[in-house]
Amino acid sequence: MEELLHYPGYLVGICSLLGLIIGSFLNVVIHRLPKMMENEWARQCAELRGEEAPAIEPLSLSRPASHCPDCGHAISALENIPLLSWLLLGGRCRACRKPISPRYPLVEALTGALFALAAWKLGSGWPLVGALFFLAAAVALTFIDFDTQLLPDDITLPLLWAGLLFNLGGAFTDLSSAVIGAAAGYLSLWLVYWAFKLATGKEGMGHGDFKLLAAIGAWLGWQMLPLTILFSSFVGALVGILLIVLARHGRHVPIPFGPYLATAGVIALFWGPALTRAWLGHLQ
Ligand SMILES: [Zn+2]
Structure with a gap:
């Protein structure tokens, strides 16, 4: 066996x-x-x-x-x-x-x-067990947010703890990158939320989005956060514009952000290190 x-x-x-x-x-x-x-x-x-x-x-x-x-x-x-x-x-x-x-x-x-x-991609071992857990949660959150604009705490919070636990043994990143990733993930979207709210008086996203990005940071480390935010904002904006142009959606109907965050998290899980290397290499 x-x-x-x-x-x-x-x-x-x-x-x-x-x-x-x-x-x-x-x-x-x-x-x-x-x-x-x-x-x-x-x-x-x-x-x-x-x-x-x-x-x-x-x-x-x-x-x-x-x-x-x-x-x-x-x-x-x-x-x-x-x-x-x-x-x-x-x-x-x-x-x-x-x-x-x-x-x-x-x-x-x-x-x-x-x-x-x-x-x-991962072969047998703890990283595979962790990845299956992460992927199952990402699929559930994507469809729940798409249907109801909710990201249940019952999924996002256990996902966050599990990410920190798996990285105790360094399954995806070292523990300090994971802890900083969790805090920075939450804080970065929290700041965007308040900046948007102070500027427009509207709520641009839900608290579930902060928790989901915190969980992604806990699994993959803070190093993967810029890629995750860039990718999810880009695809989210593209889909949002497409929906408005196709007039299926009013400009003020909220578009869930969770599906794009979760998708970006899955892409970062599989190809994050390679993408970051390519991107940093390009800047030099
Ligand atoms: Zn029937």
């Missing part, structure tokens, strides 16, 4: 299968975590007002079991195989034949592909 794990093709295969399964779980997280947060806020608001807790059906990541949102048909284990079930069922519910969003298999395939890339 130990020897097999050092055989790259085997490791890439195992990790892509693991990615498909984790991707299937991430679909549940993306769909349910924001609803669970809303339920919790409703409960807290009622408590503050001294009212009775609202009657909300209990929802957690494991309960109720997965079902078709249209007809309530319970999804069996056979209908829940990542990617394959969606393809075999032609993207439709087996009971009512209503279409199932292609986003479910897309999230599974994306997670599988990212896990395979991590195995291929």
Whole structure:
């Protein structure tokens, strides 16, 4: 087994299968975590007002079991195989034949592909375990922020701690770069937020964005922050302008920044050192 794990093709295969399964779980997280947060806020608001807790059906990541949102048909284990079930069922519910969003298999395939890339680039060892954790969180945060403009603390904060813990052993950078990265990541966007707010009176981004960049700094070190901010701002601005030009979006409709930060973080994880070297070399 130990020897097999050092055989790259085997490791890439195992990790892509693991990615498909984790991707299937991430679909549940993306769909349910924001609803669970809303339920919790409703409960807290009622408590503050001294009212009775609202009657909300209990929802957690494991309960109720997965079902078709249209007809309530319970999804069996056979209908829940990542990617394959969606393809075999032609993207439709087996009971009512209503279409199932292609986003479910897309999230599974994306997670599988990212896990395979991590195995291929990093080989077996602690950095690979860390990278899989980082990638799963990045996928979940991207889609949750895209849907709801929220970056849940339940993901960003554990991601931050985990980055510091993995770098205790220097998995991606040395510990002092990681600690400075976490603080500088938070502070840099916090400063941008206040500068923007004082200048325009508007809130340009959410506090979740600061925490996500802090987490990226904790994983990759402060050295990767300029690249991450530059790339995410550039792509974010490009997409924002495109959306305004295509008139799908009003100029004042907020555009989530988390997906670009998370994408930039993934790019920095895989190609950051090479990109920074190329960039610094260019300046000399
Ligand atoms: Zn159905």
